[in-house]
Amino acid sequence: MQEVELRKNNEEFIQKVKDEDPAFFDELKKGQSPEFFVLSCSDSRVSPSVITQMPLGKMFVHRNIANQVALEDESFSASLYYALKHLKVKKIIIKGHTDCGGVKAAWFDNDEEALQGWLAHVRISLPDNNEGQNITIDELTKVNVIKQVQHLKEHPIYKAFGRNVEVIGCLFHVESGELERL
Ligand SMILES: [Zn+2]
Known part of the structure; x- marks a missing residue:
């Protein structure tokens, strides 16, 4: 384009x-008075407001590769704080997707230097890949989302400001367009 x-x-x-x-x-x-705070992968195929047909003003969105909740990530922490403390969002949605390049890169030991810092976050959310487990990439993308939901619930900003705010894990299927609740 x-x-x-x-x-x-x-x-x-x-x-x-x-x-x-x-x-x-x-x-x-x-x-703005958005109802949702969404953490999504940066992948160009999975834009949260496009796949849910949400108009402007409904979703406060943070995106990074493989939709990671990392304590050390000041950008994410600031988004989470603002969404909870000031926007008072009602729900938090963590949205991964099938065929996630970030999950694949972490799983298949990508060694590009510029990616290693970030992939380290993704790797701690995946099972040990040296055990030769019979697990598919799409199963791993699910595991990744479930882990980020756990990380979010343990996040000090969520603990301080997220009382009664529901956290929902979802997997977007790029092969069908379906948004699956996990
Ligand atoms: Zn992705």
């Missing part, structure tokens, strides 16, 4: 939104 197409698509987007609701952007500029 060329840059000119991005601009054209944006113009079409504005028109479509205004056709449905002429006051939409006037409301939008007043502020």
Whole structure:
């Protein structure tokens, strides 16, 4: 897609939104009050608001490779804090997906230097791959999401500000479009 197409698509987007609701952007500029905080993989095929048809203003989203909850990650911690303390989101969704390149890279011992710091986070969420277990990549993507739900519930910011905020793990199936609740 060329840059000119991005601009054209944006113009079409504005028109479509205004056709449905002429006051939409006037409301939008007043502020955000999203119901969901979503942690998603960065993969270009799994955009949370696209796959759930959520309009602007409904989802506060943080994305990283393989949807990791890492204590040392200041960017994620800040997003989580803001979502809970200030936006007062009602639900947290951790959304992994099948065919996740981040999970595959961690599992198959990718050795690219620039990725190692991040893949170390992913590896601690996966079983020991030296044991030759008969586990598929899609099963591993599920294990990864379940681990991140655990990590989130143990996160000090969640413990401090997330009382009564439900945490839901989901797996998006890129082969079918289905969003599976785990
Ligand atoms: Zn991924």
